[in-house]
């Protein structure tokens with residue numbers, strides 16, 4: 001985002017937040033994205049680990065992971081998730097449109113929050129197509145923050161997403177029969193607006209949606225890095241770039257016979273407060289383990 005634009009946006013965030021409390025839609029231009037923090041930077045997140053709040057200077061110096069810029073039609077199911085965190089600051093995550101009314105994101109991102117807005121057709125965050133407020137947040141009942149387990153939440157949009165099938169389209173869900181697959185060694189694409197590593201003081205969301213393609217690693221190998229990984233997780237190598245701070249909730253998809261479908265939702269990665277390690281896999285929520293829960297709590301129909 002160019003500095004001029006940022007200056008224009010400065011100071012009107014409060015207006016934007018007040019606007020969300022009412023059914024009125026947000027004006028994309030009214031958000032001051034420069035005030036948005038990654039989850040890891042919020043005082044709420046840090047307090048969980050007994051860490052003191054970061055100074056503004058510390059927030060500006062996090063380091064990052066590579067990827068490729070997406071065109072507006074590459075990942076039409078990508079959804080930006082803006083969390084209006086009250087006193088703990090605003091934060092940002094990624095998410096995925098699963099039907100006109102429902103978005104999946106990480107529970108990590110929205111647990112304890114009540115005011116959330118979803119950005120669609122936002123491959124370029126300086127030119128957001130739609131911002132839609134969220135009318136309900138459903139956290140998976142067994143979500144564990146510390147273990148990164150059952151890390152998913154279903155967001156209900158306050159109105160239907162304007163699906164055009166080109167820039168906005170729900171992702172396909174796995175079929176029930178896909179639940180037997182490990183997906184080990186499949187190529188998987190992760191897409192989000194988290195930190196990219198291209199500059200030191202990068203605010204999130206990054207202006208452009210980015211994606212990286214890497215192979216799914218076995219849970220056994222993944223457990224060498226993260227001992228608490230279990231069958232409800234699916235890990236993806238970060239050799240070609242991978243998710244970083246701000247990518248929580250990002251969709252992980254695979255392609256089979258021309259059909260692209262969702263297999264994961266980004267949960268956590270190895271990151272010091274200063275960056276994301278390419279040496280270890282990224283850990284995602286394994287969607288095939290949650291097909292019943294998603295079907296029961298949304299209007300998505302899972303195919304056999």
Ligand SMILES: *[C@@H]1O[C@H](CO)[C@@H](O)[C@H](O)[C@H]1NC(C)=O
Pocket residue numbers: 141142293
């Ligand atoms: C939560 O965990 C309990 C105990 O393991 C289990 O019985 C229940 O089915 C889980 N809930 C969901 C929605 O998976």
Ligand SMILES: *[C@@H]1O[C@H](CO)[C@@H](O)[C@H](O)[C@H]1NC(C)=O
Pocket residue numbers: 163164165
């Ligand atoms: C999008 O695709 C769906 C499924 O093929 C179709 O039912 C719908 O009419 C399409 N919508 C538009 C706006 O093209």
